[in-house]
Amino acid sequence: METNQYVKEVAGEKYKYGFTTDIHTEIIEKGLNEQTIRTISEKKGEPEWLLQFRLDAYKQWLDMKQPSWGHLKMPEIDYQAISYYADPTAKKKDNENKEIDPELIKTFDKLGIPLEERLALSGTAVDAVMDSVSVKTTQQEVLAEKGIIFCSFGEAVKNHPELVKKYLGSVVPPKDNFFAALNSAVFSDGSFVYIPKNTRCPMELSTYFRINARMTGQFERTLIVCDEGAYVSYLEGCTAPMRDENQLHAAIVEIVVMDNAEVKYSTVQNWFPGDENGQGGVLNLVTKRGHLRGVNSKLSWTQVETGSAITWKYPSCVLSGDGSQAEFYSVALTNHYQQADTGTKMIHLGKNTKSTIISKGISAGKSQNSYRGLVRVSPNADGARNYSSCDSLLLGSECGAHTFPYMDVKNNNAVVEHEATTSKISEDQLFYCNQRGISTEEAVGLIVNGYAKDVINKLPMEFAVEAQKLLAVNLEGSVG
Amino acid sequence: MTQSEKQYIDLYEECREVIKANSAEALNAPRELAFKHFMSAGFPTLKKEEYKYTDVQKAFAPDYGLNFKRIDIPTDPFEVFRCNVPNLSTLLYFVVNDLCFKDNPTFNDGSGIYLGSIKQAPERAKEAFTQHYTKHADTASDGITALNTALAQDAFMVYVPRHQRLNKTLQVINLLHAKTDLMVNRRVMIVLEEGAQATLLFCDHAMDNVSFLATQVTEIYCGNNSHLDMYEMEENHTQCTRFSNTYVNVGADCNVSINNITLYNGTTRNTTRVTLQGEHSEVTLNGCVIADKNQKVDNNTLIEHQVPNCKSNELYRYVLDDSAVGAFAGRILVQPGAQKTVSEENNANLCATKQARMYSQPMLEIYADDVKCSHGSTVGVLDENALFYMQQRGIPTEEARMLLKHAFISQVSEKIRLEPLRERLNYLVNKRFRGQLDKCTGCSLCK
Numbered sequence: 001m002e003t004n005q006y007v008k009e010v011a012g013e014k015y016k017y018g019f020t021t022d023i024h025t026e027i028i029e030k031g032l033n034e035q036t037i038r039t040i041s042e043k044k045g046e047p048e049w050l051l052q053f054r055l056d057a058y059k060q061w062l063d064m065k066q067p068s069w070g071h072l073k074m075p076e077i078d079y080q081a082i083s084y085y086a087d088p089t090a091k092k093k094d095n096e097n098k099e100i101d102p103e104l105i106k107t108f109d110k111l112g113i114p115l116e117e118r119l120a121l122s123g124t125a126v127d128a129v130m131d132s133v134s135v136k137t138t139q140q141e142v143l144a145e146k147g148i149i150f151c152s153f154g155e156a157v158k159n160h161p162e163l164v165k166k167y168l169g170s171v172v173p174p175k176d177n178f179f180a181a182l183n184s185a186v187f188s189d190g191s192f193v194y195i196p197k198n199t200r201c202p203m204e205l206s207t208y209f210r211i212n213a214r215m216t217g218q219f220e221r222t223l224i225v226c227d228e229g230a231y232v233s234y235l236e237g238c239t240a241p242m243r244d245e246n247q248l249h250a251a252i253v254e255i256v257v258m259d260n261a262e263v264k265y266s267t268v269q270n271w272f273p274g275d276e277n278g279q280g281g282v283l284n285l286v287t288k289r290g291h292l293r294g295v296n297s298k299l300s301w302t303q304v305e306t307g308s309a310i311t312w313k314y315p316s317c318v319l320s321g322d323g324s325q326a327e328f329y330s331v332a333l334t335n336h337y338q339q340a341d342t343g344t345k346m347i348h349l350g351k352n353t354k355s356t357i358i359s360k361g362i363s364a365g366k367s368q369n370s371y372r373g374l375v376r377v378s379p380n381a382d383g384a385r386n387y388s389s390c391d392s393l394l395l396g397s398e399c400g401a402h403t404f405p406y407m408d409v410k411n412n413n414a415v416v417e418h419e420a421t422t423s424k425i426s427e428d429q430l431f432y433c434n435q436r437g438i439s440t441e442e443a444v445g446l447i448v449n450g451y452a453k454d455v456i457n458k459l460p461m462e463f464a465v466e467a468q469k470l471l472a473v474n475l476e477g478s479v480g
Numbered sequence: 481m482t483q484s485e486k487q488y489i490d491l492y493e494e495c496r497e498v499i500k501a502n503s504a505e506a507l508n509a510p511r512e513l514a515f516k517h518f519m520s521a522g523f524p525t526l527k528k529e530e531y532k533y534t535d536v537q538k539a540f541a542p543d544y545g546l547n548f549k550r551i552d553i554p555t556d557p558f559e560v561f562r563c564n565v566p567n568l569s570t571l572l573y574f575v576v577n578d579l580c581f582k583d584n585p586t587f588n589d590g591s592g593i594y595l596g597s598i599k600q601a602p603e604r605a606k607e608a609f610t611q612h613y614t615k616h617a618d619t620a621s622d623g624i625t626a627l628n629t630a631l632a633q634d635a636f637m638v639y640v641p642r643h644q645r646l647n648k649t650l651q652v653i654n655l656l657h658a659k660t661d662l663m664v665n666r667r668v669m670i671v672l673e674e675g676a677q678a679t680l681l682f683c684d685h686a687m688d689n690v691s692f693l694a695t696q697v698t699e700i701y702c703g704n705n706s707h708l709d710m711y712e713m714e715e716n717h718t719q720c721t722r723f724s725n726t727y728v729n730v731g732a733d734c735n736v737s738i739n740n741i742t743l744y745n746g747t748t749r750n751t752t753r754v755t756l757q758g759e760h761s762e763v764t765l766n767g768c769v770i771a772d773k774n775q776k777v778d779n780n781t782l783i784e785h786q787v788p789n790c791k792s793n794e795l796y797r798y799v800l801d802d803s804a805v806g807a808f809a810g811r812i813l814v815q816p817g818a819q820k821t822v823s824e825e826n827n828a829n830l831c832a833t834k835q836a837r838m839y840s841q842p843m844l845e846i847y848a849d850d851v852k853c854s855h856g857s858t859v860g861v862l863d864e865n866a867l868f869y870m871q872q873r874g875i876p877t878e879e880a881r882m883l884l885k886h887a888f889i890s891q892v893s894e895k896i897r898l899e900p901l902r903e904r905l906n907y908l909v910n911k912r913f914r915g916q917l918d919k920c921t922g923c924s925l926c927k
Contacts, residue, residue: 398816400846402844403844409839420856422846422854
């Protein structure tokens with residue numbers, strides 16, 4: 001009964017990443033206008049074309065309206081009350097000192113993300129991002145030997161402008177949606193990954209995002225390009241301090257997958273979900289999309305969503321390469337007053353493309369959890385195949401679980417299947433566990449973990465452990 | 481305001497008095513309010529989630545004639561439709577365009593059951609009508625319902641008083657008959673009081689080769705312990721556009737089954753809204769669609785569980801050929817506190833050609849925890865293995881395909897509780913797949 005003890009052990013914990021780091025942070029003035037964008041661009045020392053990209057995006061954003069179709073009660077966001085750039089490493093630059101502030105190292109240590117090379121053996125390269133700036137990227141040299149580029153977005157713009165220019169905005173154009181336009185205008189740091197042809201990335205790459213400063217938003221941008229025959233597994237983790245106001249997080253993730261290449265993208269999202277009364281929490285409004293350009297390319301999204309007051313995102317795949325395959329595995333857990341409207345989009349354009357969607361929603365407390373997914377098969381996507389399954393588990397009588405699948409099929413030899421169930425934990429299962437001396441609370445933990453196993457098994461090892469812990473912690477108090 | 485909305489607003493303002501003067505009195509009361517609602521809401525646009533797949537503006541844009549003055553179109557439907565579904569003796573009623581046929585039989589078995597136009601209804605039925613009219617079909621929520629309420633002049637009423645049972649199946653034939661393009665606004669009211677029981681069959685037919693636009697609003701009230709079987713069969717032609725909104729209000733301990741069969745049509749949009757307001761009721765919604773050429777069929781359903789311990793089943797199957805477009809959106813809404821709800825939804829679709837389009841959207845919206853809800857949806861092609869098996873046994877490909885398609889649809893027809901109708905439907909489906917039901921030539925049910 002190892003899992004059970006485990007569940008119990010962690011069930012006693014609250015949101016443990018809620019601490020703040022007291023560090024000198026340079027924050028630019030609140031508000032968003034053309035000048036803000038110029039300031040950000042200047043601070044990052046960006047070339048003219050990137051500034052132009054931002055300004056164009058800003059112009060488009062001005063003409064757009066915040067969408068309201070989500071099954072969410074969104075608090076009003078005052079885009080002028082947010083600061084769009086916060087740099088916790090600013091002091092360092094002033095002192096011309098190459099060392100990272102020990103305060104920052106401590107912070108990431110506390111989060112379990114060691115920035116020092118002493119963990120070189122752990123087999124993971126980390127890009128640690130706090131607020132708007134990448135603090136450090138580890139293992140870069142080892143990767144560089146293989147020709148792999150793994151660095152912060154800012155560095156990539158400086159060192160590999162031709163790659164960035166070629167791929168930036170090619171998967172998620174600025175005018176894609178309201179939040180994508182906002183991000184394109186004000187994006188700060190994120191990670192850039194390029195895996196050259198026929199290279200298998202020897203270690204997991206990961207980025208850890210942390211919001212620290214008050215009244216700021218995080219607008220990171222991740223771009224992953226996986227060239228022909230290459231492979232990479234990429235992890236993303238995120239936390240934020242407990243604040244009683246909402247914090248905005250509007251990121252973009254773009255992935256380009258070439259012929260015979262494979263990308264695995266895993267997220268464990270644990271932004272601050274707000275307190276038991278629904279105060280505060282991060283608004284997680286992210287656009288994530290992968291473009292499977294090459295033949296027989298593969299992309300797999302795995303996400304464990306336990307945090308954020310509001311999660312509104314649809315990691316998507318555009319399958320344009322013939323024979324490409326896409327997968328989406330998701331566990332979304334909401335508790336207290338959290339709201340999630342998440343799912344995926346699978347756009348089949350190429351022939352013999354295949355996609356799988358496995359979504360598990362768990363709602364507890366007074367939360368609302370929705371799955372929304374689109375499967376579109378274009379007239380040319382002969383032999384396209386999709387299988388979707390989305391299950392919802394309800395814990396507590398005041399929560400909601402919703403499923404909104406969309407299927408647009410424009411081809412006669414495509415096979416699209418969808419199934420969904422919604423139910424609570426069955427009395428029989430609980431009774432069976434109770435009979436064997438397992439308390440109800442433990443039994444629920446056990447059943448939930450078993451329920452989410454399909455997805456958690458897809459996560460890389462280190463993340464799987466964290467994800468299981470998270471599920472247990474977030475269910476605390478909702479059982480019984 | 482769009483051009484097509486303006487057209488109807490002007491028309492109403494111009495003909496307001498004529499409409500009222502030639503209308504059944506009971507329909508006049510909410511007319512002005514409904515018109516106001518239409519003016520403010522207008523037609524639903526493609527941006528509205530529920531109408532994403534049907535362009536309402538476009539459907540209402542052409543200039544159709546309307547028969548506000550209730551000019552009698554000389555016809556004797558009894559001549560055209562001689563018999564009923566074999567082995568099923570029905571009570572046969574006609575609605576010609578939106579006018580209840582003047583020589584409809586009068587039903588009187590002493591039980592107080594009333595069938596027919598609201599104009600001739602006895603006091604009790606009229607009272608029931610007024611009590612329920614526009615109470616279930618909310619004119620503020622839907623532009624088409626509002627327009628229908630503003631323009632409708634006659635209503636077909638089915639009134640079954642307490643503990644009474646309609647022994648025979650009622651068959652209402654909706655005939656579309658005109659020399660020029662015509663718009664009709666039909667209204668149906670079905671009131672089953674406590675413990676009442678009825679089986680109803682509605683058939684839609686177009687007699688002439690002109691364009692028809694039909695709006696139909698059906699309000700159904702099922703009192704506690706009542707039992708309703710309703711079948712709607714549409715066999716029009718490709719120039720017909722039909723918007724049918726059905727609102728069903730279900731009390732406690734009821735058993736209600738609504739079946740929507742689209743065999744032949746031009747553009748069809750069926751909206752079904754079921755509200756379960758009493759415990760221990762069961763609702764079944766079934767539908768099958770066979771469409772080819774440029775036909776469009778859009779079924780939009782909502783089953784709302786407001787109370788605990790109810791059960792709902794939904795099954796829709798589509799077979800799409802040529803450039804047909806099918807859409808299905810089924811939403812099951814379980815309100816807070818509606819515990820022990822059991823709900824199942826299934827939508828399966830066959831696309832036979834590359835040009836056929838299917839949009840499927842089975843949705844669950846659940847706010848209670850002790851429920852069992854599931855939905856499934858598939859879009860696909862005929863099973864190659866099954867085809868191969870049949871060809872091996874000397875069945876030609878075309879025949880084998882037909883057999884499989886028929887088997888696919890029969891999952892829905894098997895749910896029909898009226899046996900003769902079930903057989904008849906199987907026959908019609910077969911005929912339809914063979915392309916022999918190309919054009920409506922009167923009531924195929926009766927041939």
